[in-house]
Amino acid sequence: MERTDAVALDAADPLASFRDAFVIADADLIYLDGNSLGRLPVHTAEAMAAAIDIEWGDGLVRSWHEWIDLPQAIGDAIAPLIGAHSGEVLVTDQTSVNLFKLASAALNSTGRRDIVTDAANFPSDLYVLRSVADRAGGRLRTVESDPVGGVGPSDLAPALDDEVGVVSLSHVAFKSGALADMGEISAMVASAGALPLWDLSHSVGAVPIELARTGASLAVGCTYKYLNGGPGAPAFLYVREDLQEALATPIPGWFGHADMFGFAPTYLPAPGIRRFASGTPPIISLRGVQHGVAETARAGMEAIRTKSIALTELLIARADARLTTFDCSIGTPRRPAQRGSHVAIRHLDAYRLTQALIDRNVVPDFRAPDVIRLGVAPLYTRYVDVYDAIETLADILETGAHEAYPAARGSVT
Amino acid sequence: MERTDAVALDAADPLASFRDAFVIADADLIYLDGNSLGRLPVHTAEAMAAAIDIEWGDGLVRSWHEWIDLPQAIGDAIAPLIGAHSGEVLVTDQTSVNLFKLASAALNSTGRRDIVTDAANFPSDLYVLRSVADRAGGRLRTVESDPVGGVGPSDLAPALDDEVGVVSLSHVAFKSGALADMGEISAMVASAGALPLWDLSHSVGAVPIELARTGASLAVGCTYKYLNGGPGAPAFLYVREDLQEALATPIPGWFGHADMFGFAPTYLPAPGIRRFASGTPPIISLRGVQHGVAETARAGMEAIRTKSIALTELLIARADARLTTFDCSIGTPRRPAQRGSHVAIRHLDAYRLTQALIDRNVVPDFRAPDVIRLGVAPLYTRYVDVYDAIETLADILETGAHEAYPAARGSVT
Numbered sequence: 001m002e003r004t005d006a007v008a009l010d011a012a013d014p015l016a017s018f019r020d021a022f023v024i025a026d027a028d029l030i031y032l033d034g035n036s037l038g039r040l041p042v043h044t045a046e047a048m049a050a051a052i053d054i055e056w057g058d059g060l061v062r063s064w065h066e067w068i069d070l071p072q073a074i075g076d077a078i079a080p081l082i083g084a085h086s087g088e089v090l091v092t093d094q095t096s097v098n099l100f101k102l103a104s105a106a107l108n109s110t111g112r113r114d115i116v117t118d119a120a121n122f123p124s125d126l127y128v129l130r131s132v133a134d135r136a137g138g139r140l141r142t143v144e145s146d147p148v149g150g151v152g153p154s155d156l157a158p159a160l161d162d163e164v165g166v167v168s169l170s171h172v173a174f175k176s177g178a179l180a181d182m183g184e185i186s187a188m189v190a191s192a193g194a195l196p197l198w199d200l201s202h203s204v205g206a207v208p209i210e211l212a213r214t215g216a217s218l219a220v221g222c223t224y225k226y227l228n229g230g231p232g233a234p235a236f237l238y239v240r241e242d243l244q245e246a247l248a249t250p251i252p253g254w255f256g257h258a259d260m261f262g263f264a265p266t267y268l269p270a271p272g273i274r275r276f277a278s279g280t281p282p283i284i285s286l287r288g289v290q291h292g293v294a295e296t297a298r299a300g301m302e303a304i305r306t307k308s309i310a311l312t313e314l315l316i317a318r319a320d321a322r323l324t325t326f327d328c329s330i331g332t333p334r335r336p337a338q339r340g341s342h343v344a345i346r347h348l349d350a351y352r353l354t355q356a357l358i359d360r361n362v363v364p365d366f367r368a369p370d371v372i373r374l375g376v377a378p379l380y381t382r383y384v385d386v387y388d389a390i391e392t393l394a395d396i397l398e399t400g401a402h403e404a405y406p407a408a409r410g411s412v413t
Numbered sequence: 414m415e416r417t418d419a420v421a422l423d424a425a426d427p428l429a430s431f432r433d434a435f436v437i438a439d440a441d442l443i444y445l446d447g448n449s450l451g452r453l454p455v456h457t458a459e460a461m462a463a464a465i466d467i468e469w470g471d472g473l474v475r476s477w478h479e480w481i482d483l484p485q486a487i488g489d490a491i492a493p494l495i496g497a498h499s500g501e502v503l504v505t506d507q508t509s510v511n512l513f514k515l516a517s518a519a520l521n522s523t524g525r526r527d528i529v530t531d532a533a534n535f536p537s538d539l540y541v542l543r544s545v546a547d548r549a550g551g552r553l554r555t556v557e558s559d560p561v562g563g564v565g566p567s568d569l570a571p572a573l574d575d576e577v578g579v580v581s582l583s584h585v586a587f588k589s590g591a592l593a594d595m596g597e598i599s600a601m602v603a604s605a606g607a608l609p610l611w612d613l614s615h616s617v618g619a620v621p622i623e624l625a626r627t628g629a630s631l632a633v634g635c636t637y638k639y640l641n642g643g644p645g646a647p648a649f650l651y652v653r654e655d656l657q658e659a660l661a662t663p664i665p666g667w668f669g670h671a672d673m674f675g676f677a678p679t680y681l682p683a684p685g686i687r688r689f690a691s692g693t694p695p696i697i698s699l700r701g702v703q704h705g706v707a708e709t710a711r712a713g714m715e716a717i718r719t720k721s722i723a724l725t726e727l728l729i730a731r732a733d734a735r736l737t738t739f740d741c742s743i744g745t746p747r748r749p750a751q752r753g754s755h756v757a758i759r760h761l762d763a764y765r766l767t768q769a770l771i772d773r774n775v776v777p778d779f780r781a782p783d784v785i786r787l788g789v790a791p792l793y794t795r796y797v798d799v800y801d802a803i804e805t806l807a808d809i810l811e812t813g814a815h816e817a818y819p820a821a822r823g824s825v826t
Contacts, residue, residue: 023471044465060446063644094506100663127667127679222693231693251510257537266540280508282647284645288465
């Protein structure tokens with residue numbers, strides 16, 4: 001394979017025009033970190049500017065007429081991307097806070113005390129889930145899973161018994177990129193009398209998700225990765241409709257009250273998903289979520305997934321061809337159906353290699369201790385970006401350019 | 414008093430020039446709702462645009478180097494406005510979520526189960542505090558206070574015993590504007606072995622606050638009112654330095670971890686105030702907080718308070734002169750030392766009067782069942798605004814113009 005082959009793939013790419021929907025400030029930048037922070041959609045820049053200058057600056061408090069329904073309206077726009085129905089998704093708070101709310105409410109509703117998760121789950125999820133279990137008088141049970149292949153039913157089975165009320169897992173693992181089998185696991189969890197709670201942060205917008213069809217009960221997820229909502233943009237939560245009334249949020253704020261401007265002294269949860277809201281949402285950041293979601297919906301999850309697989313296949317093939325002689329290995333499942341939209345390249349010098357790549361205008365991220373994480377975002381990542389990134393990494397390894405960098409661990413991406 | 418007297422007061426106002434620091438899109442608008450949503454500072458519009466276009470659009474994930482310390486840096490900027498020290502204030506989440514975190518952590522640290530609050534506290538606070546007490550196996554005890562004068566030590570005394578771990582009150586009451594005696598109440602609460610937890614949402618940026626000097630232990634507050642941080646901008650929390658290590662947040666997220674990029678499986682709280690962070694903060698909204706806080710600091714809390722009192726004195730005087738014949742009454746303490754920066758005008762037709770005022774380009778807000786709430790923000794509210802607003806209200810009452818509006822309760826401001 002030559003670079004011209006990658007160029008040809010881009011020329012034939014049905015999603016190629018979507019790149020124009022994003023701000024590309026530096027045409028030479030190879031950005032492979034859309035799985036950490038997605039790019040800025042052109043319409044988002046316009047919408048946020050209008051939200052600041054016109055809605056806030058001019059409309060002032062009167063603009064609440066337009067803002068008040070945004071958390072539900074954007075939730076409804078996310079719903080079809082994750083196989084949920086209208087009225088089942090709310091954009092609110094941050095992922096960790098939403099996980100706390102849903103895990104607490106779910107555990108409480110089951111009358112059980114323990115939570116099961118994967119030891120390789122995202123650390124913030126581990127911390128929150130442990131706190132929830134502790135506060136319920138139970139404990140967090142962590143199962144070990146294959147560091148590349150991720151968590152599967154056989155890992156979970158021994159941990160399930162009638163003290164387990166919630167099983168919370170990431171759909172796509174933050175480090176390896178392994179894609180869990182949502183249907184099989186959700187069914188198994190449900191048959192054990194527990195509620196499955198999925199963290200979709202690394203899959204939403206990159207992998208088709210079928211919450212309703214697979215029997216998933218609860219989910220949370222982030223909007224600033226493949227949904228391109230902006231740095232730290234509000235997260236979302238999903239509660240299957242038939243469960244909504246049975247779950248009581250531990251943080252009942254006025255935005256979740258049935259009559260929020262009635263100022264009643266006691267909490268009466270709103271009908272439907274709004275009952276899981278808490279305080280006043282950060283409107284300017286919330287405005288950023290709309291258009292990223294809209295671009296994703298416009299492209300369609302099937303087309304996105306098709307290109308995502310083609311990009312990660314190319315990435316792995318190029319890594320096999322160019323990097324194996326340098327003690328690199330692939331830390332991500334090789335079968336496309338078993339991975340999300342990023343690939344982990346493992347190397348003992350991953351931290352220094354990441355720094356060297358960034359200095360050559362290739363942006364991946366580093367995940368301790370040994371992972372260079374390369375994310376492909378089908379709406380704007382090109383085949384030639386993947387080709388060039390691996391060539392750059394090969395060149396760094398060949399020349400030893402990374403050895404000039406300090407080996408200290410640490411990264412803010 | 415004539416209108417020319419109000420014009421003269423503006424001409425002599427030492428803070429007059431601060432109005433130029435805010436976007437005034439409609440010069441004829443009389444905006445008396447800065448206590449709900451503050452105006453847009455000119456520098457904020459610029460800073461948010463740069464955060465969107467340059468930091469996100471161009472810098473992408475690399476901008477986390479600039480963003481990561483913002484929650485603490487803005488907290489440190491707020492600290493002197495509330496009599497706190499550097500390292501005691503963090504900007505994070507929303508007020509209701511922060512109240513949940515601090516009330517839970519505080520109650521847990523005391524080994525007690527009950528919480529005391531004022532029945533007239535902001536409803537969202539009541540809901541959250543009741544949830545926290547319930548989950549601790551205790552209950553929320555609400556004391557009745559004077560609907561105009563607000564809560565005082567004599568209201569609280571009968572409710573305090575050795576089962577009460579936390580007493581949480583609003584510093585300025587959201588409806589009446591009554592200003593609680595922070596020093597006397599904090600001392601009384603502490604002597605009962607409980608922790609005082611103040612909600613500063615309606616006082617920060619309008620009333621000088623001396624948390625350290627008055628022995629306040631804990632506080633939360635909002636940044637989108639007198640601090641002009643933008644709609645739903647992230648809130649802040651304050652934990653006195655000597656208490657920080659003893660309090661464990663119930664929502665331990667990766668942003669509060671001692672080594673957030675170490676991805677350790679167990680939570681190790683960061684030293685200091687950062688341990689009360691949860692997930693990734695909404696950066697664009699967070700960027701909005703900086704300049705509103707900076708304008709407040711530049712003006713100085715003493716000058717702000719002096720003008721605030723002068724404005725509310727004028728407002729009450731004009732209401733006495735023009736509105737008492739129309740069955741209006743003042744629902745706010747008449748002694749300046751006992752109120753914050755808004756005045757409640759009570760009238761049975763408050764809802765319709767509010768709608769009529771808005772249609773005449775005077776924006777207050779309505780609080781059920783009978784309050785027209787008029788907030789004065791010393792950085793941009795003029796004496797002539799106050800004069801004209803009362804004249805407009807008098808004219809509406811005189812002509813009965815409000816009777817054309819539907820009487821239904823409801824408001825999104």
